[in-house]
Amino acid sequence: MKRLASLFFLWFLTSFAFAQSRGLPDFSELAEKQGPAVVNISTTQVVRGQAQMMPFPFDENDPAFEFFKRFVPRSPGGGIPRDFENKSLGSGFVISGDGYILTNAHVVDAADEVTVRLTDKREFKARIIGADKRTDIALIKIEASGLPVVRLGDPAQLKVGEWVVAIGSPFGFDNSVTAGIVSAKGRSLPQENYVPFIQTDVAINPGNSGGPLFNMRGEVVGINSQIYSRSGGYMGVSFAIPIDVAMDIQNQLRASGKVSRGRLGVVIQEVSRELADSLGLARPMGAVVNSVEKGGPAEKAGLEPGDVILKFDGKAINSSSDLPRFVGSTRPGTRSTLQVWRKGSTRDIPVVVGEMPDEKQASAKVQKGAKPAEQAPNRLGLVVSELSADQKRELKMNSGLLIEDVRGIGSRSDLRPGDVIIAVISKGATTEIKTVEQFNKLLSQFEKGSNVTLLVRRGEMQTFITIKGLNGNN
Numbered sequence: 001m002k003r004l005a006s007l008f009f010l011w012f013l014t015s016f017a018f019a020q021s022r023g024l025p026d027f028s029e030l031a032e033k034q035g036p037a038v039v040n041i042s043t044t045q046v047v048r049g050q051a052q053m054m055p056f057p058f059d060e061n062d063p064a065f066e067f068f069k070r071f072v073p074r075s076p077g078g079g080i081p082r083d084f085e086n087k088s089l090g091s092g093f094v095i096s097g098d099g100y101i102l103t104n105a106h107v108v109d110a111a112d113e114v115t116v117r118l119t120d121k122r123e124f125k126a127r128i129i130g131a132d133k134r135t136d137i138a139l140i141k142i143e144a145s146g147l148p149v150v151r152l153g154d155p156a157q158l159k160v161g162e163w164v165v166a167i168g169s170p171f172g173f174d175n176s177v178t179a180g181i182v183s184a185k186g187r188s189l190p191q192e193n194y195v196p197f198i199q200t201d202v203a204i205n206p207g208n209s210g211g212p213l214f215n216m217r218g219e220v221v222g223i224n225s226q227i228y229s230r231s232g233g234y235m236g237v238s239f240a241i242p243i244d245v246a247m248d249i250q251n252q253l254r255a256s257g258k259v260s261r262g263r264l265g266v267v268i269q270e271v272s273r274e275l276a277d278s279l280g281l282a283r284p285m286g287a288v289v290n291s292v293e294k295g296g297p298a299e300k301a302g303l304e305p306g307d308v309i310l311k312f313d314g315k316a317i318n319s320s321s322d323l324p325r326f327v328g329s330t331r332p333g334t335r336s337t338l339q340v341w342r343k344g345s346t347r348d349i350p351v352v353v354g355e356m357p358d359e360k361q362a363s364a365k366v367q368k369g370a371k372p373a374e375q376a377p378n379r380l381g382l383v384v385s386e387l388s389a390d391q392k393r394e395l396k397m398n399s400g401l402l403i404e405d406v407r408g409i410g411s412r413s414d415l416r417p418g419d420v421i422i423a424v425i426s427k428g429a430t431t432e433i434k435t436v437e438q439f440n441k442l443l444s445q446f447e448k449g450s451n452v453t454l455l456v457r458r459g460e461m462q463t464f465i466t467i468k469g470l471n472g473n474n
Contacts, residue, residue: 036148043111091168091211099142103210105131130253137249153219155242168211178203188321197239204238261356262330265296270320274466278453280428286310287320291462301351311339344428381408399434420457
């Protein structure tokens, strides 16, 4: 019995020691060494206010109304003009001892004054060297020397499941440390085409934006940029901009105050399984070209709507979101090669990359449909009509069918009244649509349950839309 007890005690000690060796990592040394290079950033924006009416607290029938009217006069304009100071908080980190600091563009956007506070409580007014909204990176500068500086790591070496640490100022609480793991790499987010985000479960809250994400070696691998939330607070999903992307941007900002990006002049979309079948691809891959800008680099190279870009300079396009990143990081004027799938085979197309214009608001004209005609829908559940001469002239199109109503199986797709059907895609072949009779005859050749892919014009844009499960009516 004593021998058994001794063995049990030995097993317990061994298990305890093993558990201790496999316990949670200690972040204290990392926080102590890297914390001083992380800064708090506060901004002030003066919002010019209009005259605002000062309401009287009494009704006109109240005896006190006359007193208020006499002794609390209102301004001639009917109100009191006021300016408001809009304040916000964020984080950043020092990348050079002479005062260059990286943060998010949205932290300093439209700021009239930027203040940087160090961990030793010193405060400096900062000037904005440049900001790039497309990647949400900004470079600011304070007049200081001998500042503590972060060490930079390689995001490519990060592994999913690896521990990472964030340091920042959530809700203004300076130098707060939170930890988690890498949840995924290369994430694409809506409206964010130029950043392969690092997804983590590190607690990130308002004020953390612009702060560094460290690996366990104390190297910065990303800049905490945004969270996914339905409440406005942390919900376990946060995203960081890889530091190599950020450093490339800051190099350009430091050199010229702006960022130069490559462009092809195409509108693309993801290749779905149904679209891959229609185009004759073995599996969904690449980026399908919806439209080609007239006079742009892609048109000059010979790219056509319906082409699927499979590779850019030898780099595979696994998702359509890969292409803007690859092209955007290419210097304008560079000669590159596109591998394209066209009509059942691949081909290499050389292209000279153009330059992305400065950001500006684009106004798209939407062509509205006429009042739905009283006629039966076709096999896709669509009521269509041929374009009038005026519509062709306005849209600058020679042919196409205007969708006037969407019913039946068509209503389960993204088709809308006002869309213009340009072509039908089937088995890699593209058939331009010119008349209602031709369109309906083409639809009659599809078997029941087939998927039909249409090339559609919507406003100034073109897109591929697939309708699944064609019915049996002709």
